[in-house]
Amino acid sequence: MLGTQTKLEAILSDLEQAATLDGMQRVSEALREYYRVDHLVYHWVDSSGDQYGCGTYSDEWQQKYLQENYLRIDPVIQGCYQRFHPVDWKRLDWSSKAAREFLRVSGEYGVGNQGFSVPVRGPRGQFALFTINHSCDDEEWAVFTQDNRRDLILIAHYFNEKALEFEPDRQPEQQQALSPREVDAMTLLAIGYSRAQVANKLSISEHTLRVYIESARFKLGALNTTHAVARAMSRGLIVV
Amino acid sequence: MLGTQTKLEAILSDLEQAATLDGMQRVSEALREYYRVDHLVYHWVDSSGDQYGCGTYSDEWQQKYLQENYLRIDPVIQGCYQRFHPVDWKRLDWSSKAAREFLRVSGEYGVGNQGFSVPVRGPRGQFALFTINHSCDDEEWAVFTQDNRRDLILIAHYFNEKALEFEPDRQPEQQQALSPREVDAMTLLAIGYSRAQVANKLSISEHTLRVYIESARFKLGALNTTHAVARAMSRGLIVV
């Protein structure tokens, strides 16, 4: 539609004015009213495992989610993490036991059966999710998502933009680039070689290799080799 | 604005119908007409350094760009790669000698002095840029970008979505899933915990933990723990 709604305009304008996470919270609620849906959530997942966000899910559900570490089994997260584009929850994989259990529990906490989630990404592996959620039949939901898809993409974008304003520490951590040799080392480790094999592959001594791993580890703020490789990957410094 | 232009609607509808890169090319040209700007480009940069895209830059400039490997010094690429949000070219860093030289040469090839670029990201380090480019004064450009910012974000999004349709190697992977415990293990290892710490965190014995790591390693076809974590990440099985 590329929308013609002036009321939506007003809400988005409020979002642009928002100065705190609370402000975003209020915008979430306004959007929920506007769209007449059950829930609307913005959810950030950090490369260090931190999570935060805002939205209309009940406190109980949010607490339960964190407590049970549902991040690990939530098919919405799992699915969107592998996807490029917005996705309807029906198209996700709910077949695993854990997923069905998750679905059952989430229902008990008032999460609707229909959902539409927009993944948002940034540099250094930033990942966030904007979700709109409702209880209704498939047809009604199909019409809704069809009609509002574009606006939802934009809203996701603006939520993310806003969220970043409140997290200054996420931005300026200047990308500590790895040296070519460090990249080589991280890459080969990531594809399964042992230290000895990597050293051999790079035609250097294992001692030298260790220096690279150490310096990469230091630059990445990693606690061990596996962590360093994981960080290098999630920051897009190496590609495997 | 969230646009009210029905002509834009028609062009985007054409984009949705496009079945080849040529189709996108024609849409680029239609959009250039529509916005009355000099150029409009979609540029994909692959994780392995491959590039492709479509747009209205002259063949000479595209060839020159590849030949000189401008990807390395282009401040638009450099800047957007580290940024979350759309950016006006004026806000980029053109101070280096290489950047100024690049600017001069690009001008000779018909690239306008004003530009607005939208970065788009996907899983596994996919990165693309949608750029609109023109020759005019700052004020006129400010008005233009102000008015069309939202539509441009959406267009960037749709170009990317379309481009992915032509890249078959991305989608069809439905492989061995990890059990929740295995996901836990992989995730905690990825964020830097040692085996002992992970076991402690999960309140299980280290022996048990090892079973999970081993079974995850087996499922992932990995040679060691680091490899397993790397594979779990690159397959999007864990979110770090």
Add this chain to the structure above:
DNA sequence: TTCCCCCTCCCCAGAAATGGTGAGGTCAAC
């Protein structure tokens, strides 16, 4: 019911990784 997967626990010995420190060379930049 039986089979298979998931979760949990245990032993051992050898292989590999780690953390700290030190040293010398090149090359580009300030």
Add this chain to the structure above:
DNA sequence: GTTGACCTCACCATTTCTGGGGAGGGGGAA
């Protein structure tokens, strides 16, 4: 022309991981 980042090599002792074993209980699926 010194500084700093990068690449290369070395030794030490200690911790951690790895790769084989084996075992029992629970639950879903066929």
